[in-house]
Amino acid sequence: MFTIVLTLFVIVLYIYLIMVRRSIVVFAKRSIIPSAIGLCLGAVFLFFGLTAPQTLNDKLQDIMTSCLLFSFMLDCRGLADGKIINNSFDNRGVYYSELEKVVLSVKNQEIRMNYFRNGRRGPLLIFKMPLETMLAFLSDRVAKDLDIDIIIED
Incomplete structure (x- = not known):
């Protein structure tokens, strides 16, 4: 059995x-x-x-x-069309409408993304992509009045 x-x-x-x-x-x-x-x-x-x-x-x-x-x-995490998936077993995810602030830290071609929801910081997500592509992706999905801070490190 x-x-x-x-x-x-x-x-x-x-x-x-x-x-x-x-x-x-x-x-x-x-x-x-x-x-x-x-x-x-x-x-x-x-x-x-x-x-x-x-x-x-x-x-x-x-x-x-x-x-x-x-x-x-097969475990993965990343950005879906309507939400941020922090791990594969997070069936709800974090919807873009719940975000209060997004902070992008850029170093070389690596983007470290932090987001804030309900006054708390979410887990750090690291992406290997150009900043322009990330901003284009986020601009279509997040609220127009959402603060996106960009920190460029050398």
């Missing part, structure tokens, strides 16, 4: 992660560490699941566990 529930969970998880990934228009840079850990541990579970003498149920559980760990490679 556990194997069936685990398999259904993995299927639903991958469908959800793919849907979130498709909704993002501008992807933020992400840390490579969670993906590397998920890939390594997933490969270990998959290797032992396929090579160790086990029952079919145990092999399927190991394969589904490795698929859960491989799902860290």
Whole structure:
């Protein structure tokens, strides 16, 4: 029974992660560490699941566990058409209409974006794109009276 529930969970998880990934228009840079850990541990579970003498149920559980760990490679965040997605499991996101202020810090071709909502700062998002492209994207989506501060570092 556990194997069936685990398999259904993995299927639903991958469908959800793919849907979130498709909704993002501008992807933020992400840390490579969670993906590397998920890939390594997933490969270990998959290797032992396929090579160790086990029952079919145990092999399927190991394969589904490795698929859960491989799902860290699909994790993403960024800017969607109507909201900011901070992580793949944030199904609501932060709508552009809720923003009070956006701060863009530019260094070389990297943009660090902070936003403020309800008097609190949101998580830092890092983008590899020109400033003009980012401003064009934000100008179409945020409120006209929203403060956008730009800090250019050398």
